[in-house]
Amino acid sequence: DSDATKYIWFNGKMVPWADAKVHVTAHALHYGSAVFEGIRAYKTAKGPQIFRLKEHIDRLFNSAKIYRFPVAQTKEEIMDACKKVITENGLEFGYIRPLIFMGEVGLGVKFKKGVNADAMVCALPWGAYLGEEGLKKGIKACVSSWRRLAPDTIPTEAKAAGNYLSSILIANECTNNGYTEAIALDSNGYVSEGSGENVFFVKDNVIYTAPTTAGLLPGITRDAVIKVAQDLGYEVRTQPLPREFVYLADEMFFTGTAAEITPIASVDGIDVGQGYRGPVTEKLQNAFFAIVRGETEDKYGWLTPCKA
Ligand code: PMP
Known part of the structure; x- marks a missing residue:
């Protein structure tokens, strides 16, 4: 190994x-x-x-x-x-x-x-999960044919091994079809999340993400990005998002511990905005990476040294 x-x-x-x-x-x-x-x-x-x-x-x-x-x-x-x-x-x-x-x-x-x-x-010893290239240019995504877990079946707020059977279906189907990652809908047909990431949208300078009731894991990176975005002056709306939102957003990106902030360049072959990383996504990446690399003040108290 x-x-x-x-x-x-x-x-x-x-x-x-x-x-x-x-x-x-x-x-x-x-x-x-x-x-x-x-x-x-x-x-x-x-x-x-x-x-x-x-x-x-x-x-x-x-x-x-x-x-x-x-x-x-x-x-x-x-x-x-x-x-x-x-x-x-x-x-x-x-x-x-x-x-x-x-x-x-x-x-x-x-x-x-x-x-x-x-x-x-x-x-x-892991680096960028969806590739260094992906962090800059964005990745090709699709909407999964698999839905995320329905409420009162298996709780998605728990990060449990069994939940990842859903992720295995979503991730391997999309890879097989030539995409890097997929966006799954919840059991009601609204946008949920990726196989291992939460998903964000930018439309008319407002940032959107799906609510925790949409069969998703409430990500710690999701929470961090919401805080950083609000501090940069953006309005962040957490609300149910219909599927067509993925084709009409100006910018889209995934967030997660592994994925960090990864831009989405296209969904189902339809370009997101210009078809590459948008300016809001880049601003959020810059603010996020400056914090985690210790290059700006850790004003949220998010970093813990490994040595006492
Ligand atoms: N959703 C799923 C299904 C995940 O596996 C992850 C990664 N833990 C996330 C969202 C993002 O969560 P976090 O930002 O806490 O890593």
Whole structure:
């Protein structure tokens, strides 16, 4: 594995990458009983700093709470582990993946009394998810034939492993059809999100994004972009968006920990605006990257150093 680092934090210990193993009867493997996070550590002049660590770990524990997972660790332990997998692997930047899962607790969907969930945190040396080129020029997107999860079926506010079966369908269908990413609609036919990103629109200088009721994961980058946009003086409207909005917007972009802020150049072969990154998207990218790289004042308190 070219992404392999030296150590993975596993149930409280740093263990060599190759030794962080689970049994084939692990509950999560059979029923999808796992919740996780994706977090970025950025290279800054003060060393690697983690973007919105507290918000990510709060969301991780909220996901576990919804599913009634018996979590053995505290938030502080997991936050500490996130810092350790960066520093002890000698990474200057990277993608941090905490995972809480039901392991060797026996098969059957009901959790037995007295069992605990397992926890691991690893770090991967990842750069831009949709490509450096994509960050500048924008990517080709389509509308997925798959809808996102309907409310009161599987909760999309939980970042749970099982939700990613939906993402697998959406992402692999669009790749197979020659697109880089897809936009899925919710069960009512309104715009929801990408397979691993939230989606934003710019029309007549107003910024729009779908509401949390549209079967989406309320992204931490989504929240950051809303705050940065409002501080730059933009009006941000969170409202149900019909499908045709994707063909009539002046600009569109995806947001996410992996995707950061990635412009969308076309949808279903129809150019978005001029067919490349628009001025509002570029302004938001510049403001966002300046914060995460520690080049401007961290006025929101979004960065956490990895070393004490
Ligand atoms: N939606 C989905 C389905 C995702 O997997 C992600 C990535 N975690 C996002 C949205 C964006 O969330 P965030 O900005 O917190 O990474």
